[in-house]
Structures are given as structure tokens and as C-alpha cells.
Amino acid sequence: MTSVEEERPRALLAGASRRWVRMLPWAVAFVLCVALLPTTIVVLTADYGLNGGLASGLAVAQAAPLLLAVVRPLHAWYVVFAADVAGALALLTVDFEERLLWPFPPMELVGYVGLCLALGLRERRRTLVLVWLVTAAANVGLEFAPSHGAGAKGLLLTILGGVALLLGGVLRERYEVQRRLVEQETISEAERGRRTLLEERARIARELHDVVAHHMSVITVQADTAEYRLAALPPDVRQEFTSIAATARESLGEMRRLLGVLRNEEAHGELVPQPGLAQIGQLAEATARTGAPVDFTPCGTSGGVEVPEAVGLSAYRIVQEALANVVRHAPGARTQVSLSVSDPVDPVDDGDGGDDGGEGGGARLTVLVVNEPPPEPPAGPLEVGGTGHGLVGMRERVRLVGGTLDVGPLPDGGFRVAAQLPLTEKDIT
Numbered sequence: 001m002t003s004v005e006e007e008r009p010r011a012l013l014a015g016a017s018r019r020w021v022r023m024l025p026w027a028v029a030f031v032l033c034v035a036l037l038p039t040t041i042v043v044l045t046a047d048y049g050l051n052g053g054l055a056s057g058l059a060v061a062q063a064a065p066l067l068l069a070v071v072r073p074l075h076a077w078y079v080v081f082a083a084d085v086a087g088a089l090a091l092l093t094v095d096f097e098e099r100l101l102w103p104f105p106p107m108e109l110v111g112y113v114g115l116c117l118a119l120g121l122r123e124r125r126r127t128l129v130l131v132w133l134v135t136a137a138a139n140v141g142l143e144f145a146p147s148h149g150a151g152a153k154g155l156l157l158t159i160l161g162g163v164a165l166l167l168g169g170v171l172r173e174r175y176e177v178q179r180r181l182v183e184q185e186t187i188s189e190a191e192r193g194r195r196t197l198l199e200e201r202a203r204i205a206r207e208l209h210d211v212v213a214h215h216m217s218v219i220t221v222q223a224d225t226a227e228y229r230l231a232a233l234p235p236d237v238r239q240e241f242t243s244i245a246a247t248a249r250e251s252l253g254e255m256r257r258l259l260g261v262l263r264n265e266e267a268h269g270e271l272v273p274q275p276g277l278a279q280i281g282q283l284a285e286a287t288a289r290t291g292a293p294v295d296f297t298p299c300g301t302s303g304g305v306e307v308p309e310a311v312g313l314s315a316y317r318i319v320q321e322a323l324a325n326v327v328r329h330a331p332g333a334r335t336q337v338s339l340s341v342s343d344p345v346d347p348v349d350d351g352d353g354g355d356d357g358g359e360g361g362g363a364r365l366t367v368l369v370v371n372e373p374p375p376e377p378p379a380g381p382l383e384v385g386g387t388g389h390g391l392v393g394m395r396e397r398v399r400l401v402g403g404t405l406d407v408g409p410l411p412d413g414g415f416r417v418a419a420q421l422p423l424t425e426k427d428i429t
Contacts, residue, residue, distance in 0.1 A: 010071075036107050041059045049095065050091065073118040081112075081138070103139070204400065283319060287327065319337055322390075325415070330373070368416075368418050394417070398419050403421040
């Protein structure tokens, strides 16, 4: 069933997005058929003196296939071309005025030109050239037949048909080029987004390496010093600690090799200690020195909840990118940066396209960056499409720690970035 449907020919302009464009070929074909059918009969009988029955048969053969041309223009051309040549030969049997066109009357010219236009919109160059050569050969051959004299008017079918074929072919190739260009742009945009995501994931992985390496180093030191810190350890327990230390050192070596794979020639300055919550205040002060007023509210005391290093790093990077976007897209706008530890009932609503990564339940760090409209209209719009590295990085960091993210413009023209990051190990996935 599927193969039959794929082989079924489509109507001309069937791929157009607008309905009236898809219906246009059918409307033109119907108008031509309805107009040319009676006109051909009347002209062939009244002006050229052809027999009424023969004129009716020729009119049907020359006009009716125009409806078929919407779907199968080449098949319609076979019928129309044969009927036009037969009509020209039939006119040799009657006597008509020299002022009348021969071998192809005006009605046949109109129908044939419309048919050639349909051919140009559907068929390949080689087919169009062959159609024109056959038309020219038949037209020139008929000029040598005994008639009322040959002249430039007798070659109108060849000339007008060639122009229609050329015009239709140019329009078809232009459409194909545009379609391929749109497809290529779509593919390129998808690849660009995928490459951006992979770059952000690699950068986040390089940053998290230091955090994990620190924990592995602590495990190694604790395992190596256990026999000195703990008195009277049984031999089997001492051997177990030695094995743990060896495994931890081996894991550190594997992590260094992994970092070498993730690192590229453009990655510099990544061996310094990674920032956390303690450095967000310094970040806000540095941004304020650029001329953008920043009000920073640090975390309050909340039962001494400990913030994991990975969560602190993610919070710092989210604030860093949010403030960078303020400087770029809303220079001079007053910005509020606040951090708070809470135990929410519901996660942040990310109806504006944010990424859900967790559920409510455990202690969470809430990161909120809200900027007001800039004093002067910015040169470009706020980055709301998520196509840049900044929002992609935010979403990846939030996803990796199992949090939620909500980003989007505010009704007054400002912008809001809100993230909730889980602080309990069971919520960080």
C-alpha cells in the first residue's frame, strides 16, 4: 500500500503551503478546458469550414487532456500534440481564408502553451528539450505541406511553446533550489544546536572533573592513613583499606585520561579551582562595576544545610551567564540576584520552555536573577529563543543536578532566570 501511494503522481504545486496555490493549477486547467472546448468547435466549423463532428472530436482531444496535465502533463502532451497535428492535417482538406492561422489555430496555441508550462513545472531538462525538438520538427514539417503559404506566423507554436517550456523549467529549478536551501538550513541549524549542546556538556564535564577528583583524593588519603589513624585494625581490614586506596588512585588516573579526551586546544585556564556559592558575591560586584546596578542577596541560615560542590558550581555558572546576558542585552538595567535554601512544595513552574529535571521534596537551593528593563532600548532583543550557548548551558547544568529551570521575559520588559537545585544526594541524579 505504501509503495503504491509513493508512486502515485502528485498534482502541480501540491507541496505549496497555501491552499489557494495548490488549487491554482486545477482552476487554470478547468478554465482553459471550459473556454477552449466550445471555442474550438465554433472556430473550426464557422471560420475554417471543418465538419462539425470532426471539429467536436478534435476539440475534445485538444482541450480535455488539459485537466490530466495537472497530474500527468507528459501523458496529456502525447494526446494534445497528436490531436494538434491531426487537426492541422484535417485543415488541409478544407478551403479557408489565408488570413487564418495554419497549421495551428489560436485556440490550439493557447492550450498548447498552457500544457508546455505544466510540462516545464514537472519534467526534467532532457524531457523538455525533446518535447521542444519534436514540436519544432512537426511544425517545420507541416510548413512544407501544400497550404496557404508558409511564414513566421506558422512557427508560433514552436516559439511560444519553447518560451513556456523555458519559463516552467526555470520556475521549477528555482523552487528546487529554494527547497534544498531550506532543507540544508534546517539540517545546519539542527547540527549547530547539537554541536552547541555537546560543547556545553564537554565544558561542564571538564569543570566537574575537579570536583570529583577532589572527592577521590580525599577517599585515597583516608584509605591510606586508616591504619595509622585507627588502632588495632585486623589484617583483613587493613588489606581492604589498601585495596580501596589503590582503586581510588587508579580511578584518578582514568579521570585524568578522560579529561585529556574532553579537553581541546582552545580550553585554557581550566586547572584553577572551580568557583562556588562563595564567589557569587564577587561576581555581582564585578558586574556592578561595569555600570549595571546589581543587588545581591546571599543564602540565609537554613539549618546548616550543606551545598554540594557540583550544585555550587552550577549555581555560580547560572548566575554568571544570566549577568552576562544582562550586560549584553539590557545594559544598565538594575538586576537582583538572590540565593535561598528552601524546601518547596511545588517545583518552579517552567511553562515558558524551562527544563524539568526533578520533583519537589528535598532541600533545594533557589537561584533567582531578575533584571528590569534597560534605561535605553537595547540594540537587539533579549535572548529568549534558547539558541545561544548561555541558555543551553544553564539547562544542561540544571538537568545534570536534577533541578528545574524557568527562563523568560517579564511583562514590563525585563527578564527572569529562576533555578531550583536539589541539595540532597538522593535528588541529585
